[in-house]
Amino acid sequence: MEEPTRRPEARPETIAQKQVRLFGGGRDTGRIEAFSDGVFAIALTLLVLDLRVPELHGRTVWAAIVALWPQFLGYVLSFLIIAINWVFHHRKFRAIIRYDTRLIWINLAFLFFVALVPFPTSLLSEYAPDPAAVSLYAASVAILGLLATVLWQYAHRKGFLSPAVDRDLARFTTVNNLVVPVVFVASIPIALFWNAEIAMFFWIANWPVSIVVDRVWGHRAAGPDPDGEPLKD
Template sequence: MQRVEAFSDGVIAIIITIMVLELHAPEEPGLIHLLPLWPVFLAYVLSFAYVAVYWVNHHRLFHHAARITNALLWSNIALLFALSLVPFATAHLGEQEFTREATLLYMSIMLLPSFAYTWLQRVIRATGSQERAAREYHRRTIRKGVAATIVYVAGLPLTLVSPWLGLGCAAVVAVFWFLPRSRLDDLFAR
């Protein structure tokens, strides 16, 4: 189990590294030359938060894994593949300064890890720990994951209205997962 987690940690670290390498400092001196970079930086911040949420939840999820199965390995690889597309979508979004098309691509790519994580979680739920704490964890996080996926899906048509509405959906999902235990978690606990 530790090898799978270590491999996943390494891939996620590389994903974050690739994203930060897309931040190019201006050649001209002075802070004023940083201002045109705000779209690239904002796209990076949103994507960093997004990848961080997956890393934290991946760690928590693997706490409940009991054994390595073929399904666990492939669902984990699917998640890593989906996350590996985030640097491309992030760079495109920032360089295109949040155009409708770039935001649609970004939001579509944000959906892929959501689906892959759902598959991974279902595998671990079926083959992992069956203790009460594990069952409770899965119950809460599956509901929260479904809600997050719905918000991402809603972000696609909202992007057609305004790219900022679509990105707002992505930001809501990130904040939703960042929050410590909140009323939202209580809502999903029922």
């Protein structure tokens, strides 16, 4: 009579494996969101430091203020860029209901470039329409959008999203996220090899492209909400 085959004994869990199991993820993203909100708030505040009271040098006050238009343009543009990214980040974390260590690091990489925005903004305010300043600004904004997309896609692939977010909605959100980085990346060769001022005006294409994406993709019929954990408040 043949002896029954013995199953190999399970190896005992190592301390490192236990650390990953206990501390490597969770369901409460509140601290991630609170920290992210703080970085966004500081970055928005730093933008205003480029707006300084001008020296007259024989000009009228109105003329001196008008001469600051590059600084005002950089402030308004960057404020909108950071604000839009905050809105998207807030919306994403309504749907992201779980996390792991890798998602935290992706979010930190994203926040790194959020905090960096004031620097290319200062260069753009001071040296626009220099091709290098315009290109660096466009690259910074594009990286922000790409990292936001990576964050969303990673959460989707790992199953960290609420079941209320189906595959079609996740894809639509991804396409919407890619509009800004695609437009800003496309403006870089325009700035370097053609005309930097035209490259800056090219950034306006974000709005019509977003509208087209919404009309073409966003107006499709949505599927029913699946059973499961709803979005967070």
